[in-house]
Amino acid sequence: MDWIAMATGFILILMGLYGALTNRNILRIIVSFSVANTGVNLVLVAVGYMRGRTAPILDEAVPMTDAVTRIIDPLPQALVLTAIVIGLGVTALMLTYAYKLYEEKGTLDISKCRDLKW
Amino acid sequence: MIRRFAVFLLLLGLGAIFADLLLGYTPSEELNLTARYYAEHTAQDLGAANIVTAIVVTYRGLDTLGEVTVLFLTATIIGMVLARGRKHRALQRQLPAAGELLTTGSRLLVPLILLLGVYVFVNGHLTPGGGFQGGAIVASAALLLLLTDPLKRFSHRLIAVMEAVSGLFFIGLGVLGLVYAGGFLDSRVLPNGAFGTLFSAGVMPIIYSFIGLKVGAEFTSMLTHLAETEQS
Amino acid sequence: MNTVLLSIGVLLAVAMIGVAWLTIRATRIATAMLAAGLVSLFASVLFLFLAAPDVAMTEAAIGSGLTTFLFFFVLGRVRGGQS
Numbered sequence: 001m002d003w004i005a006m007a008t009g010f011i012l013i014l015m016g017l018y019g020a021l022t023n024r025n026i027l028r029i030i031v032s033f034s035v036a037n038t039g040v041n042l043v044l045v046a047v048g049y050m051r052g053r054t055a056p057i058l059d060e061a062v063p064m065t066d067a068v069t070r071i072i073d074p075l076p077q078a079l080v081l082t083a084i085v086i087g088l089g090v091t092a093l094m095l096t097y098a099y100k101l102y103e104e105k106g107t108l109d110i111s112k113c114r115d116l117k118w
Numbered sequence: 119m120i121r122r123f124a125v126f127l128l129l130l131g132l133g134a135i136f137a138d139l140l141l142g143y144t145p146s147e148e149l150n151l152t153a154r155y156y157a158e159h160t161a162q163d164l165g166a167a168n169i170v171t172a173i174v175v176t177y178r179g180l181d182t183l184g185e186v187t188v189l190f191l192t193a194t195i196i197g198m199v200l201a202r203g204r205k206h207r208a209l210q211r212q213l214p215a216a217g218e219l220l221t222t223g224s225r226l227l228v229p230l231i232l233l234l235g236v237y238v239f240v241n242g243h244l245t246p247g248g249g250f251q252g253g254a255i256v257a258s259a260a261l262l263l264l265l266t267d268p269l270k271r272f273s274h275r276l277i278a279v280m281e282a283v284s285g286l287f288f289i290g291l292g293v294l295g296l297v298y299a300g301g302f303l304d305s306r307v308l309p310n311g312a313f314g315t316l317f318s319a320g321v322m323p324i325i326y327s328f329i330g331l332k333v334g335a336e337f338t339s340m341l342t343h344l345a346e347t348e349q350s
Numbered sequence: 351m352n353t354v355l356l357s358i359g360v361l362l363a364v365a366m367i368g369v370a371w372l373t374i375r376a377t378r379i380a381t382a383m384l385a386a387g388l389v390s391l392f393a394s395v396l397f398l399f400l401a402a403p404d405v406a407m408t409e410a411a412i413g414s415g416l417t418t419f420l421f422f423f424v425l426g427r428v429r430g431g432q433s
Contacts, residue, residue, distance in 0.1 A: 001359050002145055005396055008363040010136040012370055012389070014129055019374030021125045027379055027425065031386045034417060035370050038393045041409070045402050050145060055401040056157070056169040057246065059314070064161040071169070073153040077402045078173040082185050084408045085250050085333070089192035091417055092340050095424045096196045099347065102428045170404045238407075246403035254411040261419055337416060344423045 005046040012039030026098045026108045030091065037087045041080050048076030165310035166243040166319040174248065175322050175329075179292065179303030186285070186332055193336045197343050216266050224266040231259040239330030243319045249326040253333025260338045264345050272342050281335035284328040291321050291328070359399055366392045383421040390414035 016036025020029045049072055056074035058064055102108055149157060156169055156177065166172040174182055239252030263270055295304035305325065311318035369392065372385040390413035397406035 001356065001399055003140075003143070004356075004359045004363050005400055006143065007140060008366055008396070010133075010140060011367055014133055014136070015367070015370045015374060017132070018125065018129055021128075022122070023374065025379065027421070027428075028374070028382060031379075031382050031421065032374055034386050034413075035373050035389055038390055038409075038413065041405070041413075042393055042396065045397055045400050045405055048402075049400045050147070050149075053401065055246075055403050057403070058161055058167045058169070064313075067157045067161070068149060068154055071149075071157055072401050073149060074156055074169040074173055075153055077170050077405050078178065080402075080405050081170065081174060081250060081408055082181065084405070084412055086185060086188060088337075088412050088417055088420075089189050092196060092344075092420055093192055095420055096199050096344070099344075099424050099427055100199055108428060168404070247407055248404070251404075251407045251411050254408070254416055258411070258415060261416070341416075341419070341423070344420065344427075347427055 002046045002049040002051070005042050005049070009039045009042030009046060012036065012042065015039075024109050024111050026101065026110050027095075029110070030094045030098060033094070034087070034091055037083075037091075041083055041087075044076050044080050044083070048073040161313060164305055164319055164322065165313055166305075166322055167314055168243055168245065168248075170246075171243045171248050171322065171326065172319075175243075175325050176303060176305045179325075182329065183288070183292070183303070186288070186329060186336075189333065189336045190281070190285070193339045193343075196340055200343050200347050220266050224262050228259050228262055231262065232256060235259065235330070235334065239327050240323060241316070242326040242330075243322045244314065244316070249329030250333055252330040253335075254337060256330070256334035257337030257341060261341055264341065268345065271346070272338065274339070274342070277335050277339050277342070281332055281339070284331040284335070288325060288328045288332065291325050295321070355399065359396070362392050362396050362399075366396075380422075380425065383418060383425065386421070387414045387418035390417065 013036050016032045016034075016039060019032030019035065023029050023032065053070060053072045054062060056071040056077070058067060058071075062070045098108065101113065105113060107113075148154075156173060160166055160169045160172045164172050164176055166176075235252045235255035235258075237252075238247040238255060239249045242248030242252070260272065291307070292303040294307050296302045299306040299320075303325070305320035305322040308320045310320055316323070366389055369385045369388045373382050373389060376382040376385060390409055394406045394409035394414065397403075397409055
């Protein structure tokens with residue numbers, strides 16, 4: 001399962017980058033970035049997974065005493081939790097600037113924004 | 119054409135690196151040292167059942183404080199960028215009224231969604247979930263209200279006050295940990311309590327509730343700012 | 351038991367890659383946005399199989415819920431995006 005998730009994550013990163021580099025519409029670029037973001041999160045969680053173990057939550061099923069042999073690594077999960085929330089912030093910021101760009105130029109095509117090109 | 123080729127080359131290189139990483143990956147059989155420490159000491163030292171929550175709120179609480187700051191900055195920048203020149207484009211467009219089903223449904227669902235959000239962030243130290251998830255659920259209640267009535271205006275002052283007050287309490291509890299316990303954001307200001315009950319794990323559920331309120335207020339402010347940019 | 355889980359995982363992975371292809375190549379931009387939300391939703395199911403319920407919940411609430419709505423808010427403001 002971890003191998004499948006990791007391979008899927010890598011493929012999603014590559015597809016997201018491909019979409020971001022080849023599309024012209026700025027909204028499509030942002031959508032592609034969010035797909036790549038999902039891929040990175042998948043890879044990070046898959047690294048922490050261990051076969052035959054369960055989630056890092058202690059209860060009747062996983063008593064305190066044998067937690068070390070029963071749970072998976074909780075640290076990547078905590079980091080991915082952070083990454084998802086920040087990912088939404090970054091996406092919202094990109095969308096805001098895209099909207100502002102549309103308001104200024106009346107287009108979403110980045111090949112028509114040539115102010116800094118010479 | 120050259121551009122396409124460069125993109126293809128870049129992706130090919132990255133793909134080779136990824137394939138190498140994937141083929142060389144061997145899953146570890148044992149927890150590493152840090153994870154072992156968390157697994158052994160979380161329940162005894164902090165009394166939290168959910169180890170991920172213990173890491174997010176206490177062990178790496180400073181990281182979470184930084185994350186909440188980044189979210190606050192994002193919400194502020196969105197507000198600043200979108201607020202420019204909105205005054206003279208005040209919208210007086212007549213929208214068709216939302217259907218009976220949507221209006222009644224949202225009246226029924228909004229309190230339930232808010233309740234679910236509060237449940238999720240109050241129980242963050244026992245079950246999966248916590249401040250970030252609960253905050254997103256609370257913001258989705260505001261989103262439902264916005265969908266029902268796109269011209270609805272939330273009080274910006276209320277959102278700002280809620281955000282500021284919960285942020286202040288978050289940092290205040292952290293400073294209390296500095297004074298009465300082991301360090302900044304230490305959760306052992308209050309006794310740990312019985313393992314697995316709602317009032318356990320020190321101040322961890324309180325801190326996570328304030329994080330939930332803060333995150334909910336920030337997401338709501340992002341959504342309302344974007345919703346208020348209607349074109350005349 | 352294990353084979354069932356494994357085949358569900360493979361199915362999810364294939365579905366995610368197919369939907370991601372739709373994201374970068376759909377003719378309509380609204381389809382691409384919905385497909386991105388669907389990728390996140392499949393990812394949250396996969397997180398559940400990877401024994402990460404916290405992450406699965408966050409991804410379902412934030413990644414596939416709020417992000418998709420933000421996209422559609424902006425899409426509505428720019429009148430379809432086709433200039």
